[in-house]
Amino acid sequence: MRPILDVRFLRDPDLRFLEIALVRKSAHVFPKHCHDHFTISVIEAGGSYCNGPTQEKSFVGPGKIALINPGQVHSCIAPPGMVSSYRVFYADTPWLQALARECCQSEIASPEFARLIVEEPAATRAFQAFSRMLARGPDRVDRLQRESAMVAAFSRLFARHGNFSGRVPHPGREHRSMRQVRDYLASHLAEKVSLEELAQLAGLSRYHLLRVFKRDTGMAPHAFHTQMRIDRAKRLLRRGLPIAEVAFAVGFADQSHFSNKFRQFVGATPGQYALG
Missing domain, CATH: 2.60.120.280 (Regulatory protein AraC)
Known part of the structure; x- marks a missing residue:
């Protein structure tokens, strides 16, 4: 092929x-x-x-x-x-x-x-x-x-x-809550996450969460979560894990869906990426 x-x-x-x-x-x-x-x-x-x-x-x-x-x-x-x-x-x-x-x-x-x-x-x-x-x-x-x-x-x-003029910002409450949401997404890469549970974690309404998260990261929560899953998949592929195993590890039950999403974000198929 x-x-x-x-x-x-x-x-x-x-x-x-x-x-x-x-x-x-x-x-x-x-x-x-x-x-x-x-x-x-x-x-x-x-x-x-x-x-x-x-x-x-x-x-x-x-x-x-x-x-x-x-x-x-x-x-x-x-x-x-x-x-x-x-x-x-x-x-x-x-x-x-x-x-x-x-x-x-x-x-x-x-x-x-x-x-x-x-x-x-x-x-x-x-x-x-x-x-x-x-x-x-x-x-x-x-x-x-x-x-x-x-x-x-x-x-x-x-x-x-x-x-070279950067300083460590003093995060406000919203910034800290978005850090919590990002950490939560990172620790649940293989799971389906609902907007409701993210909103409860952040102490915000679902509407407010979407607005604040996009303002803070530039992306919607689902897109950010997908990006993190693909980044994790790249690390696993570099370690030599089989593609099917990697797909499952980052929450894709369908290997074809995983391959399509991986190609969309990486510009190469999982097989191409693994080969180098």
Whole structure:
């Protein structure tokens, strides 16, 4: 069977906090979603809108880089008839924030990117070169060389486009209740969760919960829950678990439904993702 998408995933055993997706000639449309890690997309051909097709300023095209912070809701919608080629770097939040603190020599709480889209030819070349090193495999490129290329690429972006003025916010009651709801969803990935039980947990009406949750996360509770289930599925697939077992573990009784939903959010089938 022909693969649905031309996509390859790179994972280095020495760099477990990082994953790279190499995508070629894709017209896949990603719905609104977010990640619990940093996402850096280097566009090589085509392009897409990061915040919906009506947001002209959110279009990221060839030679540009999209910088997505953890928890930042975004989409990837290509113009009609356009196919795109790009490299996506998924970096664990604690690792990249630690590197950002090294860049600015500061212990601020949560450094993040200040801009959504940037044009940095030198950074683009650095990320391309780094991904090519990983594609060659750890046996062919020295670890020190790989780590040096990685740090140089990421630190360049944070040095030029990082926000180092962040402070730890003092959460209000609504913010704390939404944290409780998110934690509850995270601990019930394999279960069906009702709006009523979330509302009771937050101490809000169902209507108020929907409004506050979307304002706080940018997503509806069900979409946020699905995103978390897919993120969990990715981790299980990387551990080598069978697809059917992973589907069941994250609450999908139907493997076909799981595969369709996984492809929608990841841009690859579970089998493609597991193979790398």
